[in-house]
Amino acid sequence: MMRDDLTHLLVRIERGEYTPVELERARTLAQQDDRLPEELRMEVLTDEDAQADAGALLSLLDADPFAGLVGQAVFDGAGIDVADAVLAAIGSAERPPVADAVREEAGPVPDMEVPDDGWLPIAESLTHGLREAALGFDISEAVLAAVGAESQVLVAQAVRELAGDIDVAPAVLTAVGHVPVDVAAAVRSEAGVVDIVQPVMEAVEPAWLCGILDGQLPAEQHREAAQALMRDGKLGLTMTEFADIGQKLREVLRAEASSVDVWASVAPQLGIADPEEVVGWDGPAFASALRTQAGPVDVADAVMLRVQQVSVAPAPVDVPKPANATPNSWRSAVPALVMIAAAAVLFMMVGLPTTPSQGTDNGPALQFASGSEVTIEELSYADDVIVHVIPAEGDAPLIVWVDEGVTL
Amino acid sequence: MKTALFALVALMASLSFGALATAQVPPRPVPVSDGAVSRDVDVQVMIVHAHNSDTRVDSRLEGLLQHLRHMRYTGYTVLDTKSESLTDGNEANYDVQGDRQLKVELVDHDGSNARLRIRMLTNGRKVLDTTVSVRRDRSFIVMGPQHDEGVLVFAITANY
Numbered sequence: 001m002m003r004d005d006l007t008h009l010l011v012r013i014e015r016g017e018y019t020p021v022e023l024e025r026a027r028t029l030a031q032q033d034d035r036l037p038e039e040l041r042m043e044v045l046t047d048e049d050a051q052a053d054a055g056a057l058l059s060l061l062d063a064d065p066f067a068g069l070v071g072q073a074v075f076d077g078a079g080i081d082v083a084d085a086v087l088a089a090i091g092s093a094e095r096p097p098v099a100d101a102v103r104e105e106a107g108p109v110p111d112m113e114v115p116d117d118g119w120l121p122i123a124e125s126l127t128h129g130l131r132e133a134a135l136g137f138d139i140s141e142a143v144l145a146a147v148g149a150e151s152q153v154l155v156a157q158a159v160r161e162l163a164g165d166i167d168v169a170p171a172v173l174t175a176v177g178h179v180p181v182d183v184a185a186a187v188r189s190e191a192g193v194v195d196i197v198q199p200v201m202e203a204v205e206p207a208w209l210c211g212i213l214d215g216q217l218p219a220e221q222h223r224e225a226a227q228a229l230m231r232d233g234k235l236g237l238t239m240t241e242f243a244d245i246g247q248k249l250r251e252v253l254r255a256e257a258s259s260v261d262v263w264a265s266v267a268p269q270l271g272i273a274d275p276e277e278v279v280g281w282d283g284p285a286f287a288s289a290l291r292t293q294a295g296p297v298d299v300a301d302a303v304m305l306r307v308q309q310v311s312v313a314p315a316p317v318d319v320p321k322p323a324n325a326t327p328n329s330w331r332s333a334v335p336a337l338v339m340i341a342a343a344a345v346l347f348m349m350v351g352l353p354t355t356p357s358q359g360t361d362n363g364p365a366l367q368f369a370s371g372s373e374v375t376i377e378e379l380s381y382a383d384d385v386i387v388h389v390i391p392a393e394g395d396a397p398l399i400v401w402v403d404e405g406v407t408l
Numbered sequence: 409m410k411t412a413l414f415a416l417v418a419l420m421a422s423l424s425f426g427a428l429a430t431a432q433v434p435p436r437p438v439p440v441s442d443g444a445v446s447r448d449v450d451v452q453v454m455i456v457h458a459h460n461s462d463t464r465v466d467s468r469l470e471g472l473l474q475h476l477r478h479m480r481y482t483g484y485t486v487l488d489t490k491s492e493s494l495t496d497g498n499e500a501n502y503d504v505q506g507d508r509q510l511k512v513e514l515v516d517h518d519g520s521n522a523r524l525r526i527r528m529l530t531n532g533r534k535v536l537d538t539t540v541s542v543r544r545d546r547s548f549i550v551m552g553p554q555h556d557e558g559v560l561v562f563a564i565t566a567n568y
Binding site: 366 | 454467468469470471472475478479480481521523525526528530533534535536537538539540541542543545546547548549550551552553554559563565
């Protein structure tokens with residue numbers, strides 16, 4: 001251990017932390033150390049240059065100041081070659097001379113026997129099994145869970161929050177291997193074709209259904225039918241579809257029917273040889289005679305009260321003077337009565353042509369847009385109302401009918 | 409007698425095909441534009457009260473009455489006729505009976521059609537919002553708000 005004493009003393013001297021006694025002791029040891037050249041042993045460690053001499057001697061002795069202490073510790077502790085690990089721990093792994101010194105101090109490394117506790121085959125099997133199981137499987141979720149990360153849903157939410165108004169979540173999820181699902185498409189696929197005709201019919205009586213579609217129900221019944229329909233919001237859409245179908249059906253029927261001339265087939269059955277020519281027929285004269293014979297008879301009010309509950313004042317018709325018939329002629333009165341009766345039937349079946357006259361203003365009458373002249377481009381309404389759109393058709397106007405006060 | 413019989417048959421024939429007769433109504437004359445489209449559109453709203461208080465009908469409702477027959481009201485009174493000249497993007501606000509407002513915006517217009525956005529509010533709450541494209545000088549109907557045991561009917565026209 002004398003060599004270690006010399007090294008220890010040289011370190012203290014080099015640091016200037018020595019006493020005269022220690023300097024004398026170091027000088028004595030150096031003079032006896034055969035690792036140093038003989039001509040040098042008697043000249044070193046003088047009082048003037050003790051620190052410089054100590055550094056030079058340490059270099060010549062090729063010793064690490066820590067080697068002796070570490071080696072002693074290792075030797076005292078285990079007796080196995082842990083030099084590399086120890087040196088790595090103290091940051092000296094890159095200094096081979098130190099490592100060699102440690103090994104020298106530690107002495108020979110004894111052979112260590114592996115304990116036969118059966119762990120090795122278990123470990124090998126476990127490693128192999130884990131590698132086999134992991135092959136081809138996405139263990140990212142498990143890994144994320146193991147390291148405390150949340151699910152991809154929360155990751156997406158966090159990404160959205162960071163991205164602000166720009167939704168980059170789908171792109172990010174795609175990039176990390178999560179394919180976004182088109183929820184709407186999936187729902188439609190699952191729903192398939194749903195027949196809601198039956199629920200519509202259950203909700204509304206068939207008679208009401210026809211009436212509400214045609215806008216012909218009285219106000220109270222219309223409201224009741226609307227309330228029944230409002231119990232299921234989907235039914236409103238169905239009604240609209242029905243209305244569209246009805247309109248298209250009417251258009252097609254009209255296109256197919258075109259103008260049908262039944263007179264050509266009826267006339268021969270009445271004994272008229274040429275339907276286009278009736279001997280003695282004079283339309284204007286007939287109308288004039290009819291008006292003359294009709295005199296003050298006014299069926300308009302009665303008819304209107306019957307079909308529309310609206311009283312209309314007599315139409316301002318100029319009645320020409322009789323020109324071709326005597327006022328008291330029974331024969332002449334017959335066609336007039338027939339025409340009056342026919343006109344009454346006509347009014348009852350197709351409604352009285354509008355001739356309102358109780359006006360408060362003589363402004364121009366409204367001209368309504370026909371079906372091709374008006375289009376609803378957008379429509380929205382409050383939850384507690386129901387809106388019916390009665391499309392323009394023929395000379396009938398477009399009507400947007402708002403039913404208020406419908407409580408869901 | 410033969411003449412009378414002919415008239416009756418002709419009338420009955422027309423009755424049997426009343427619907428077809430409706431379809432054969434000749435189209436209305438379309439206003440001829442001189443090529444220059446007016447910047448201003450006169451948006452008119454006629455407010456009509458359909459009721460059962462009496463049986464009087466305003467003469468200006470000629471042509472409309474038969475289409476409101478299903479409502480079973482006996483009287484039709486024009487409460488007011490409001491008119492305002494609008495340019496594209498401008499809006500007219502009309503106070504209507506029953507704490508209601510009718511907002512009519514002229515979205516845009518060209519030589520043949522005008523686009524009108526109609527919003528109806530009751531006590532400040534919007535109950536209807538619709539945009540309608542209608543031919544110039546033609547009318548359409550928005551109706552339904554309850555008023556004085558009847559309903560209100562708005563006949564809306566874009567004149568230019």
